[in-house]
Amino acid sequence: MKKKVLSSLLALTLVIGALSGCGNSNAGNDSAGSDGAADESAAQAGTESETGEEGQSAEEPASETAAETGADFSGVSITMLNTKSEIQPQLEAAAEEWGALTGATLEVYTIGGDSSPAKEIGSRYAANNAPTLVMGDPQDVSDFCEEYGADLSGESWAANGGTKYGIMKGDVLYSFPFCIEARGLIYNRTAIEEILGEAWDPASVTNMDDLAALFERLAQAGMELPVALNMEDYSIAGHYLTQMYEEQDGTLATTEKFMEDLKAGTVDLTENVRFNAMMETFELLMKYNSNKSDPLAADYDMNAADLAEGEVAFWFNGNWAWAEISDYIEEGTELGLMPVVQNDTTGNENVNTYLCGGATKQVMIDKECNDERQQAAAKNFLDWLVNSEAGQNVLVTECSLVPAISTITQEATNPLARSVQQYAAEGKLFDQPSNYPGDHWATVGAIMQKYLTGEETREEFAKEVQDYWTGLN
């Protein structure tokens, strides 16, 4: 009898435990529930919930600022999805600072390395538990901002870069451009000058012929394969090939029309000036690729180390790579970013002086699962980031980002970001469209890998890319 009671009790405990776990999953609509529900949906969304409340931080809230820190949001609890996992600790600290000023609670969480922003956002919306601030890639945010995003056209920063780099649908601004990232050829000036034994000015490379001559000199002087190329599909298709679309004539309108034409099948890439010029340069890079013997075995971290230590002089990548490079670099090494130079400048004379870049992370404020107070608190947080010194510190100094808002004048802290900031300040960035097809980098990346290894010729590669575009429905 005792045994039966005991075992029934145990079984009952199991049942109750299982049921209580399911209990709160749909309470996420109100602000109080969002904290608990964030834990609940861990089972559904498999996220890492980072709480911002790690005990009292020793630093006092930064100097009182003129911005809306007077606004009182006590009791309001908002969440932020951070898809730049490398700045998670800095964002958490910023959330605490802002929270102390306004009385609100901001919980910042990030996703694991393999998960993609789109999937995380999709599952949060499916659970009716979307975070208040959603940081996503431009094409992802572009897909759903009209349905879920709050209107940010009236914000203080909208006119100073918001509408330029944020996502606009018609006249309405839907997102805050979080940071500017640009890509091109990262060069290690110190290494080049050491190998050549003389001073070298990056401005001396004005087109592909100059670059080829430089490679030849480096090879003669001992650095036989001075370029590192990645093999990842997002690097060669998402970063390199997309420059071809964006540099048709450098304007957003032409780029978007070009994509429409590709979908309609009216473009012949082998006749396209920009395609041929870029691929010629790519073939030059392939020729001097340090991973030439097995391009697909290229390792991202090895490439970073090689560039930082001066084993190679050039790496095609973007300023975000600083995170990896900084692990290996010695004090005093000079790095910079330069455009991917080409020989033919027909149709766009700026290809050799402008970088391709734009806001690569867009922060949208959700209006479907968050109420008015939460949205207002979120807007306040963005304001604080832009307009207060403490917030600007977070963006520029702590996270080493290049801000997209022109009123932030602090200088970036790492050499690559400084390079990009200079190009941005001089207006030398080509616009970036936010509506590339979601599977572009993966599918075209696989095709481009065949080109990278030499399994396909340039013509076959062009044909397959054209087929990809016409195959989209």
Add this chain to the structure above:
Amino acid sequence: MNRIKNSITNNIGIFLVFAGPAVLAFLAVIIIPFIYGIYLTFTSWDGISRNKPFVGMANYVSVIKDGPFWSSLGLTVFYVIIAVLTVNAVAFALALLVSGKIKGSNFFRAGFFTPNLIGGIILGYIWQFIFKNILVSIGDTLNIAFLQKSWLSSSALAFAALIVVTIWQYSGYMMLIYIAGLTGVSEDVREAALIDGCTGSQVTRYIIIPLMRSSFTICIFLSITRCFMVYDLNLALTEGGPFGSTTMAAMYVYQKAFSSKQYGVGQTEAIILFLITAVIAVTQTMISKSKEVEA
């Protein structure tokens, strides 16, 4: 007293208390999403919008026309055939080896089983490192041309790599089932056969294996279903590369639903994958069971 104990409600009550959580979990995690998924195949949902426009059979039509899906399915079938044969062969051989009266047989059993405990993702990354770095540096130092280029850079060798890691992962698990089957064969039958003049291998082939038919049924069923649905290993080891040549069906479905944002089509392909796997697995089980000997 007896009447109360045997009443239906009492029985149902006991059933719920003990099996309730499991049934609940099964319903919530498998049955309900499955039914919802079938509903989604009739919509053109993009995975994130609130709208799920109804499109009838359009998804099924487009799946029939979707060439890459069928070729990834064909690749998966090819993979399943090779994997099932090799995994079971290796597992059975290991079971025979480990069942003998050798010292530390328990240690070996545990050792061979451990790879199965490591999740597919971590396994994939470990082996990726082995193929890309360790084998290549062995090839470089000893000048073995075959190993100097990473296996994962060529389509055929990447496929072979997948097979190797699959064998490594599942042999241990299947081995345990075979061991259980082996110990289930009574000693008397074996001794009788030996007395009658069979050699060791004849005993294995004509006596033991037929008596172990049910183990074979189970193992082949498990390996077929698991290999058809392979995803985590695929993702971690090759990511579908090089050039998308080792993209198995599950990975293709996932990319279709989430990267291409065509959730409805992806779901349809998933249902088709499920149907094909189910038909094959059930057929195999029925054929095997009809041949089983009830000892």
